[in-house]
Amino acid sequence: MIGKLNHVGVATPSIEESVKLYRDILGATSIGEKFVMEEQGVWVCFVNLPNSQIELIEPYGETSPVRAFLEKNPKGGQHHVCFEVENIEAARDDLVAKGAAVLNGGKPRIGAHGVPVIFVHPKDMGGVLVELMETPTSHP
Numbered sequence: 001m002i003g004k005l006n007h008v009g010v011a012t013p014s015i016e017e018s019v020k021l022y023r024d025i026l027g028a029t030s031i032g033e034k035f036v037m038e039e040q041g042v043w044v045c046f047v048n049l050p051n052s053q054i055e056l057i058e059p060y061g062e063t064s065p066v067r068a069f070l071e072k073n074p075k076g077g078q079h080h081v082c083f084e085v086e087n088i089e090a091a092r093d094d095l096v097a098k099g100a101a102v103l104n105g106g107k108p109r110i111g112a113h114g115v116p117v118i119f120v121h122p123k124d125m126g127g128v129l130v131e132l133m134e135t136p137t138s139h140p
């Protein structure tokens with residue numbers, strides 16, 4: 001069912017500080033502007049790589065889903081992996097039928113690429129928070 005790895009989410013207490021690591025230490029040359037995703041409760045900034053992206057995420061608002069993660073991991077860390085799927089509802093239905101816990105009641109939200117996304121609880125994915133997003137080109 002899953003297709004390309006779209007991005008790896010990295011939680012950070014400061015996008016500005018993380019950008020310095022990817023730019024100055026690892027030499028990333030294409031880094032986008034920081035923007036807010038209010039509904040998702042995060043600030044987002046993409047580090048663009050030839051074959052994928054690192055999605056830097058910083059909490060936005062009191063109810064941000066990243067807050068608890070940063071309390072446990074104050075310096076930040078790898079937070080989720082995101083795979084592309086052709087159809088988000090079909091993917092969701094398939095996962096639910098297989099007994100996986102799809103977060104937000106299984107209701108897709110619009111993600112940072114402007115396409116619907118869902119998340120699978122890490123307890124059902126061997127400790128890895130998995131995001132699925134509809135392939136951008138397959139979406140009108």
Ligand SMILES: C[C@@H](C(=O)O)C(=O)SCCNC(=O)CCNC(=O)[C@H](O)C(C)(C)COP(=O)(O)OP(=O)(O)OC[C@H]1O[C@@H](n2cnc3c(N)ncnc32)[C@H](O)[C@@H]1OP(=O)(O)O
Pocket residue numbers: 009037040042044055057065066068069072078079080082103110111112113117119121122123127128129131
């Ligand atoms: C913009 C968008 C995009 O790309 O388009 C994004 O990515 S937004 C990315 C940010 N948005 C999201 O993450 C939305 C989905 N995430 C969530 O709803 C939440 O963060 C949960 C994954 C349900 C975790 O919530 P919460 O911390 O309250 O934990 P919980 O009580 O349900 O479960 C706790 C157990 O899960 C573990 N746990 C929590 N976050 C984890 C993570 N990121 N990776 C691996 N394990 C994780 C805890 O250590 C704990 O393990 P133990 O029980 O062993 O101690």
Ligand SMILES: [Co+2]
Pocket residue numbers: 007009055080082131
């Ligand atoms: Co993401």
